[in-house]
Amino acid sequence: MTVETDIRQEELGGRPAEACTACGSSNLRFVVEVPNIPAFCNVLLDNIDAAKAVRRGDLRLVYCEECSFLFNAVFDADVLAYSPEYANSLSCSPSFGSFLQEMAERIVRKHDLNEKTVLELGCGDGDFLTRLCTIGDNRGFGFDPSYFGPPVVQAGLGVEFEGRYYTTDEKVRPDLVCSRHVLEHVEEPLEFVRLLADAAAGKAALYIEVPNATYMLEKPAIWDLIYEHPGYFTDRALVMVAEKAGLTVTESSTTFQDQFLYIDAQASGSTGDSHLEQTTSLDRLSELVSSFSDEVEQAVSRWTDKVRQLAAEGKRVVTWGAGSKGVTFLNLVDSSSIDYIVDINPMKNGRYVPGTGQQVVGPNALIEYQPDLVLLMNGVYQREVEDHVRSLGVEAAVEVVD
Ligand SMILES: [Zn+2]
Known part of the structure; x- marks a missing residue:
């Protein structure tokens, strides 16, 4: 999947009646386009086929120059329907x-x-x-x-x-x-x-x-x-x-x-x-928004290169944290060489990542898999995850994705 940043203000301006959904202003600036992402990144699937067939949507992020709200100008609520399947609680940590x-x-x-x-x-x-x-x-x-x-x-x-x-x-x-x-x-x-x-x-x-x-x-x-x-x-x-x-x-x-x-x-x-x-x-x-779109593109290609390079060297990489950040990371970079994503929530174990289809495993699975690198999606948990990985007798480096 690629992140397209070549659609600029003209294209946005050509769309009918776009207005800020928070303040109503039409003084909007295009920021970044992330097409075809899983509609739900907090709903894990029962099998790999279902995971790869999930419903997808486009994200076209725009910035309101009037009130500084950012929103998806092509958001379609029909793509989403909330249910008990929706599991975004982080309380397990x-x-x-x-x-x-x-x-x-x-x-x-x-x-x-x-x-x-x-x-x-x-x-x-x-x-x-x-x-x-x-x-x-x-x-x-x-x-x-x-x-x-x-x-x-x-x-x-x-x-x-x-x-x-x-x-x-x-x-x-x-x-x-x-x-x-x-x-x-x-x-x-x-x-x-x-x-x-x-x-x-x-x-x-x-x-x-x-x-x-x-x-x-x-x-x-x-x-x-x-x-x-x-x-x-x-x-x-x-x-x-x-x-x-x-x-x-x-x-x-x-x-x-x-x-x-x-x-x-x-x-x-x-x-x-x-x-x-x-x-x-x-x-x-306004300054921050100006640099953000380039940085999105750079981060996606930097991590894609890195994951491909590690795969070419025969290194085993897992990601840690099957929440929205982990799922988004696997969907934006080329993650075809990554087989597992670790999560401490037992409700998520054995299920599959929407879009890319990695299996979610509990930390104990690392004892047998012995990865070379654990990519941690949130630096807040670095200490906790490092301690956990060491306690399992796993020597893998833990690197924060940011
Ligand atoms: Zn606004």
């Missing part, structure tokens, strides 16, 4: 678990959430909401069509889960409205934030967390480009969309080694002051 715990503790402390009510839209497996309720002895309500656990969990004052979307008819009166890693999945982000603001009913605090597109551009983290994400938020774009929805942003910051971006906001008490000045400037973001 101890590092990720402690990140969630620290963030939940910070939120409970900041908003004095003790014996209060917490509402989460897009609660996934319910882990984060359960932590919030346990820490502050709170009552929780979680909504998510992909939720597959028990309807009630005994934590704090009790947590209730609904395997469906939240609607404006719910009777929850929350003190905190929380939404983590949902906004990048919706086509109309402003409407979704308005729904959060509505749920806050003029009194609740809000916590919104998304992948950090400013980090993606700076790094550049090209493996973060996935079809499942129609939208990519810079800090500036996230604050803009929250303020447009009538919220007062009290803090915007990054977490998880800058890979995630969050805001704390209030549904009430607006002072009329904008938080936008405390975010990355439009000049800086």
Whole structure:
């Protein structure tokens, strides 16, 4: 698969009525085209044929010069349909678990959430909401069509889960409205934030967390480009969309080694002051976008060359982490010489990577396979993975793909 960067502004300009899906501006700039990628990179398949036959879509990333939001201008929601198959939880990793715990503790402390009510839209497996309720002895309500656990969990004052979307008819009166890693999945982000603001009913605090597109551009983290994400938020774009929805942003910051971006906001008490000045400037973001498209192309060819070279030398390479980054990496570079991808989540083991068809194996499979190189998709886990690999008696080098 190749990444085409030869389609420029003219082509974008020739398309009918393109407008920013966050702010409505038509002042858009073409960034990069990644054609024919698996529509779902978080759904693993039961066999290699099904893996290679998955539905695909095109990603044409454009940048809004007005608000700094990035989005896929050819995104087609019909290609995606959420179900319990959708497994993007990272909670299996101890590092990720402690990140969630620290963030939940910070939120409970900041908003004095003790014996209060917490509402989460897009609660996934319910882990984060359960932590919030346990820490502050709170009552929780979680909504998510992909939720597959028990309807009630005994934590704090009790947590209730609904395997469906939240609607404006719910009777929850929350003190905190929380939404983590949902906004990048919706086509109309402003409407979704308005729904959060509505749920806050003029009194609740809000916590919104998304992948950090400013980090993606700076790094550049090209493996973060996935079809499942129609939208990519810079800090500036996230604050803009929250303020447009009538919220007062009290803090915007990054977490998880800058890979995630969050805001704390209030549904009430607006002072009329904008938080936008405390975010990355439009000049800086524009510069980053300018270099990003070339860097995508260079990274893809650099890693393709490297993997081919290792194969030619008879070296065995595996990747570690069958999440979206690992799947995107295998699909963008020529990974035909890579047979396995390692993941510590037992639910993923024995399944196959969409698009390219590598088998997911547990770490113990490395004892027999004895790879020469482990390509780690996320540097956050470097120490954890190195320790794990050594504990298996495997001498392979662990190299972070960035
Ligand atoms: Zn915009």
